[in-house]
Amino acid sequence: MVDVDIYVINDEEYYLIDELEIKGTSYLYLSKVEDEEFFMFRKRDKDDPEVLVTLDNEEEVKMVALVFANKVLG
């Protein structure tokens, strides 16, 4: 058992599964506490790291998904 951070976003709780820096941007891999298959990504705002921002487009989502999957399964 390890300590993990739970992020509360809009009153919903998400486990922080991982945080990876890709090309200077910090991406968060989040999965809902109530339903682990409900996962999503956010990135930290460069000016205010406490602010989590949605990704720009589908390509960015796929890119961070691939990097994460490769890290965990690789």
Place this chain on the structure above:
Amino acid sequence: MAQFYDQDNPRASYTTSDNNMSRYERNYNNYERSQQTVDNLVRRSTGNGNVAQRDRARVIKAQQRRQQRQKRIATLLIGCMILGGVTVGVANEVVDTIHENRIVYEQTSAFRRDVIYPNTHRTLNNQYYYYDYDDIADAIMADGKDFSTELYKAYADLGEYQTNRVMKYTDYANLESYVTSNGFKDIDEWADAEKKKIVLQAELDEKKSQLEDMHRELNGDQVMGAVEENYVGGK
């Protein structure tokens, strides 16, 4: 019907109607049942509309088995990406690596299912496992099999310590002496080379299968051509 190993109860087994179904495929099917799609992930991660959504998150601490969750989610993600057709245009190198890892995983899983599990037993106190090392060694040395590749599959599942015990039933004292006598710097270098070999072999097999299909198609055309020729000739 294929038998699968129940880690909590090794004497019990369960079956699947598809002999060729790997653990990866089962995960994939589970994924399909969960009806998660890449669209869901994209929608949740990009928010609604064209304007970026910004949320100030509050952080609290908890405890959990992080690695298990990571692996489960990575498996789901891969299923998600395959379903979503994420194969081109984005991080091609990473896709290749995932593809390669999947091939190696499938091959080592098949070895685990067919060789390791049938030769795995629990100790009397049910706390530990022991293996039929001689039978595993026989499988590695079986005629027509690449010794080094089969050895890698055993190593990938058993680790160095148990593999060394298997090696006692071969001509080599241990794994390290085998890899160094074959020109590798260490076990890691040998393992990397074996992984590449497995991927190459799988790709070769795929090409071979495609060629056979082409041959069959060609022969079928020739047969059809001959039938048509005879028919025309008979007219």
